[in-house]
Amino acid sequence: MLYREAGQFKATYAEDSQIFPIRQDKIGIALILAVAFVGAPLLSVAGMLSDYTFTAILTPFLIFSLAALGLNILTGYAGQLSLGTAAFMAVGAFASYNFMLRIDGMPILMAFILGGLCAAAVGIVFGLPSLRIRGFYLAAATLATQFFIVWCLTKVGWFTNYSSSGVITAQKIEILGYTFDTAFSKYLFVLSVVTVMALLAKNMVRTNIGRSWMAIRDMDMAAEVIGFRPMQTKLMAFAVSSFYCGVAGALFAYAYLGTVEPEGFNLDLSFRILFMIIIGGVGSILGSFLGAAFIVLLPIGLNMFMHFLEGSVGINLPSGISSSFELMVFGALIIFFLIVEPHGLARLWQIGKEKLRLWPFPH
Amino acid sequence: MQFFLEVLIGGLLSGVMYALVALGYVLIYKASGVFNFAQGAMVFFAALTTAGLVDSGLSLWLALPLTMVAMVMLGLLTEKIVLRPLVAQHEITLFMATIGLTFFVEGLAQAIWGANVRSLELGIEDVPLEWLLENANMAISQFDLIASGIAAVLVTLLAIFFSKTKIGRALRAVADDHQAALSIGIPLQHIWGIVWAVAGFVALVAGLLWGARNGVQFALTFVALKALPVLILGGFTSVPGAIVGGLIIGASEKLAEVYIGPHVGGGIEGWFPYVLALLFLLVRPEGLFGERIIRRI
Amino acid sequence: MSEGRQIGEVILDLKNISLRFGGVKALTDISFDVREHEIRAIIGPNGAGKSSMLNVINGVYRPQEGDIIFRGKHHRDMDTYEAAKAGIARTFQNIALFKGMTVLDNIMTGRNLKMKSNFLLDAIYWGPAQREEIEHRKKVEEIIDFLEIQHIRKTPVGRLPYGLQKRVELGRALAAEPSILLLDEPMAGMNVEEKQDMCRFILDVNDQLGTTIVLIEHDMGVVMDISDRVVVLDYGKKIADGTPDEVRANQDVIDAYLGVAH
Numbered sequence: 024m025l026y027r028e029a030g031q032f033k034a035t036y037a038e039d040s041q042i043f044p045i046r047q048d049k050i051g052i053a054l055i056l057a058v059a060f061v062g063a064p065l066l067s068v069a070g071m072l073s074d075y076t077f078t079a080i081l082t083p084f085l086i087f088s089l090a091a092l093g094l095n096i097l098t099g100y101a102g103q104l105s106l107g108t109a110a111f112m113a114v115g116a117f118a119s120y121n122f123m124l125r126i127d128g129m130p131i132l133m134a135f136i137l138g139g140l141c142a143a144a145v146g147i148v149f150g151l152p153s154l155r156i157r158g159f160y161l162a163a164a165t166l167a168t169q170f171f172i173v174w175c176l177t178k179v180g181w182f183t184n185y186s187s188s189g190v191i192t193a194q195k196i197e198i199l200g201y202t203f204d205t206a207f208s209k210y211l212f213v214l215s216v217v218t219v220m221a222l223l224a225k226n227m228v229r230t231n232i233g234r235s236w237m238a239i240r241d242m243d244m245a246a247e248v249i250g251f252r253p254m255q256t257k258l259m260a261f262a263v264s265s266f267y268c269g270v271a272g273a274l275f276a277y278a279y280l281g282t283v284e285p286e287g288f289n290l291d292l293s294f295r296i297l298f299m300i301i302i303g304g305v306g307s308i309l310g311s312f313l314g315a316a317f318i319v320l321l322p323i324g325l326n327m328f329m330h331f332l333e334g335s336v337g338i339n340l341p342s343g344i345s346s347s348f349e350l351m352v353f354g355a356l357i358i359f360f361l362i363v364e365p366h367g368l369a370r371l372w373q374i375g376k377e378k379l380r381l382w383p384f385p386h
Numbered sequence: 387m388q389f390f391l392e393v394l395i396g397g398l399l400s401g402v403m404y405a406l407v408a409l410g411y412v413l414i415y416k417a418s419g420v421f422n423f424a425q426g427a428m429v430f431f432a433a434l435t436t437a438g439l440v441d442s443g444l445s446l447w448l449a450l451p452l453t454m455v456a457m458v459m460l461g462l463l464t465e466k467i468v469l470r471p472l473v474a475q476h477e478i479t480l481f482m483a484t485i486g487l488t489f490f491v492e493g494l495a496q497a498i499w500g501a502n503v504r505s506l507e508l509g510i511e512d513v514p515l516e517w518l519l520e521n522a523n524m525a526i527s528q529f530d531l532i533a534s535g536i537a538a539v540l541v542t543l544l545a546i547f548f549s550k551t552k553i554g555r556a557l558r559a560v561a562d563d564h565q566a567a568l569s570i571g572i573p574l575q576h577i578w579g580i581v582w583a584v585a586g587f588v589a590l591v592a593g594l595l596w597g598a599r600n601g602v603q604f605a606l607t608f609v610a611l612k613a614l615p616v617l618i619l620g621g622f623t624s625v626p627g628a629i630v631g632g633l634i635i636g637a638s639e640k641l642a643e644v645y646i647g648p649h650v651g652g653g654i655e656g657w658f659p660y661v662l663a664l665l666f667l668l669v670r671p672e673g674l675f676g677e678r679i680i681r682r683i
Numbered sequence: 684m685s686e687g688r689q690i691g692e693v694i695l696d697l698k699n700i701s702l703r704f705g706g707v708k709a710l711t712d713i714s715f716d717v718r719e720h721e722i723r724a725i726i727g728p729n730g731a732g733k734s735s736m737l738n739v740i741n742g743v744y745r746p747q748e749g750d751i752i753f754r755g756k757h758h759r760d761m762d763t764y765e766a767a768k769a770g771i772a773r774t775f776q777n778i779a780l781f782k783g784m785t786v787l788d789n790i791m792t793g794r795n796l797k798m799k800s801n802f803l804l805d806a807i808y809w810g811p812a813q814r815e816e817i818e819h820r821k822k823v824e825e826i827i828d829f830l831e832i833q834h835i836r837k838t839p840v841g842r843l844p845y846g847l848q849k850r851v852e853l854g855r856a857l858a859a860e861p862s863i864l865l866l867d868e869p870m871a872g873m874n875v876e877e878k879q880d881m882c883r884f885i886l887d888v889n890d891q892l893g894t895t896i897v898l899i900e901h902d903m904g905v906v907m908d909i910s911d912r913v914v915v916l917d918y919g920k921k922i923a924d925g926t927p928d929e930v931r932a933n934q935d936v937i938d939a940y941l942g943v944a945h
Contacts, residue, residue: 035817036816036817036820036821036824037813037817040816040817040820104478152664152667152668155667155668155671156667156668156671157671158477158478159421159477159478159481160618160667160671162481163614163615163617163618163660163663164660164663164664164667166611166614166660167657167660167661167663167664170656170657170660171657171660171661174653174654174656174657177653178650178651178652178653179651223806223807224806226805226806226807226808226812227802227805227806230800230805230808230812230816231791231795231798231800231805231816232801232802232805232806233805234784234788234791234792234795235792235795237781237783237784237788238781238784238792240783241780241781241782241783241784242779242780242781242782244743244779245775245779245780245781246781246792247763247764248741248743248763248766248767248773248779249767249772249792249793249795249796249855249859250763250764250767250768250795250796250859251792251795252764259802263802294485294489297482297485298486301482301486306783344497346496346501347493347494347496347497347501348493348497349493350489350490350492350493350496351489351490351493351494351497352493353486353489353490353493354486354487354488354489354490354491354492354493355486355490356486357482357483357485357486357489358467358468358483358486358487358490361472361475361479361482361483361486362468362471362472362483365475365479
């Protein structure tokens with residue numbers, strides 16, 4: 024009843040192809056953006072939201088959403104399974120670092136864009152195999168990307184500015200004289216970048232480029248017959264996806280961790296992001312955000328649950344067991360989602376909306 | 387020349403051991419068409435369980451059968467809980483489910499036995515074989531020789547099992563066409579149970595050998611991951627292919643590390659097999675022994 | 684048969700096409716032509732090579748021997764992209780729709796070659812990309828109206844019944860505004876009503892849009908009713924070529940497989 028679309032007519036094609044055609048959705052997204060951009064900072068200034076909320080939850084959630092978006096474009100929309108996401112993030116991070124380091128007066132946003140472009144270039148090169156290989160052979164080939172790039176960044180000292188430990192310290196984020204160095208200013212910065220890029224991604228997937236990806240994913244022989252060019256389409260998917268992952272990697276270094284090393288962008292991180300899109304929903308922009316939220320909140324929730332167990336029931340659990348439990352829960356959830364709802368949380372959300380249309384009536 | 391032979395043989399030997407790990411993947415894929423990414427985690431689990439049981443005071447000869455039981459149970463549970471519900475899905479979905487399974491098994495192993503590195507003593511020492519050292523001036527590890535001997539025997543036994551025994555034939559029938567196999571009365575569930583048990587056994591042997599060589603730690607899963615390039619080279623459905631692939635990967639990895647490594651800073655072993663497999667795939671997308679995939683429109 | 688159309692000059696000429704897969708000869712020395720605005724049927728028993736023939740025409744297979752002349756240009760080594768660009772569209776025997784997309788999106792993909800936007804403009808959307816999307820949406824909606832599938836335009840294609848999927852596939856082919864439309868068994872698996880609808884659509888396309896149609900069909904009644912000329916294949920060879928009446932009376936054809944009209 025709340026969610027009825029009755030009475031909302033679309034009189035032009037422009038209206039029909041809006042991102043949020045239903046008025047309730049429009050109100051919903053406006054509220055979310057208001058809370059995100061205005062509400063959260065207000066609460067933080069009023070002392071009600073600690074820095075921890077930003078540094079441990081909101082900022083990483085946004086950054087991982089962006090990386091998940093990137094992977095979703097490649098794997099979800101274009102159907103090219105990739106296990107090398109973290110490697111592209113690494114390229115973005117280290118490229119941005121080097122641009123800031125070696126070019127005086129480089130604006131930070133430009134450095135991020137250039138870092139993303141470097142990641143895109145690497146993505147195109149390592150995406151070439153997708154023209155011949157498919158399915159999990161391609162996934163195995165992307166492992167080559169993952170291992171090789173991390174090795175490269177470790178061994179070639181120039182990338183890390185010959186740091187002996189291999190760790191680089193990201194420079195400060197400064198725009199027009201203002202330095203983003205508090206937890207919530209970094210959060211606002213990341214929020215802005217991610218919002219803009221999510222909008223661009225949504226636009227891409229609902230126009231011709233998005234359709235070309237989905238066509239290649241669903242039936243590439245038929246796509247060819249219609250006039251889509253597999254090579255250009257696949258490489259474009261790799262390029263755009265790697266750009267997104269590259270920017271996410273740069274944000275990871277500059278606005279979240281502060282210091283990074285190549286090893287920090289390892290296979291485990293690639294798997295994590297893959298899990299985000301499996302749980303959140305492959306082929307869905309919303310799904311990338313839902314999956315990222317889930318994976319970011321899960322360890323925190325698990326920790327709280329373990330403490331609760333220890334406190335209330337008095338079980339004394341050995342240290343380090345929470346990380347093992349985390350692995351088990353991740354694994355079990357992946358299997359659960361694939362069996363129960365292979366299209367992830369995004370589909371559950373859609374089903375929820377369908378039910379909302381009828382609520383409180385049963386059918 | 388001698389040094390080259392030393393490196394080559396050392397590589398070939400570790401290649402046989404890679405082939406052993408790869409075999410586990412081949413078995414499952416042949417029987418159920420599923421690429422079980424979690425085979426590596428199973429190797430880790432088997433090694434860790436054995437080491438853990440031994441560390442708790444059991445003798446090796448008691449720990450082994452107990453671990454075997456655990457592996458078989460793990461295999462059967464996987465088949466029932468993970469694979470059966472997903473049997474009609476796209477193979478990529480199944481693949482991703484086995485990635486989830488990997489995480490689960492790794493977590494389970496560490497939850498039960500802790501994350502510390504354990505050593506596994508099998509009674510064979512990792513020292514150069516005296517005889518070879520003296521007569522040919524080559525240092526080749528005794529352990530490596532015996533381990534690859536064991537692996538070779540096991541692989542041969544499995545090859546014979548598949549081609550000569552009734553159960554082996556049934557397994558091949560199931561791999562070819564589930565429906566057809568059912569229609570001639572082959573009990574599918576039993577067959578899958580047997581396959582998972584054998585795969586578990588293979589994982590156990592592989593885990594023991596690799597665990598004794600390198601210590602039982604999480605890095606073992608990366609060794610198992612190296613089975614992927616082996617499978618790419620040798621094809622996912624071929625036992626001889628796994629052997630040939632293993633030998634190629636083992637030898638090339640060592641040779642690359644020794645001869646190219648020093649010029650580029652070392653550590654090539656981490657990515658060389660994958661890049662080799664990638665280059666190979668570009669030329670032959672279905673592997674050396676794999677079946678040509680023909681797509682009809 | 685539709686009256687009042689002018690059947691034009693030869694638009695597609697196939698000369699001595701031979702196609703082999705390893706040792707299997709799919710097509711042997713096949714020659715026939717297609718005239719503009721006509722409806723040309725290719726018939727023959729199963730395995731005669733009909734689908735292979737269509738695949739040769741639109742570049743999926745390259746013949747080992749022979750030549751393809753389309754609008755005066757030689758296209759022997761044409762690939763699918765060139766065929767699409769040249770104005771040849773087709774449907775498939777086993778529906779080749781994009782199951783993950785809606786009906787509307789599927790038909791929009793057919794407009795691909797007519798779209799000029801690049802991905803950057805697409806990403807920004809508001810401005811040139813949106814105008815182009817709307818312009819093509821209008822054309823696609825015309826096709827949706829024509830095929831009477833308005834009620835399912837936002838439905839994911841995978842959820843549609845077989846008959847509707849075939850109609851959507853026809854829509855996708857039409858979206859490209861092709862000169863030649865290749866239809867591979869467009870009525871397979873349909874009941875009588877669906878077949879009548881599909882017949883009507885095909886005739887309308889030919890009549891109103893002037894599209895030349897080459898179609899493979901097993902239903903003899905349909906073939907005899909709507910085609911202008913028929914080519915009969917058997918075991919990869921051409922055994923007859925002419926009007927439906929001529930072919931119906933041809934003894935070789937009757938021997939090959941014509942028995943009962945459906």
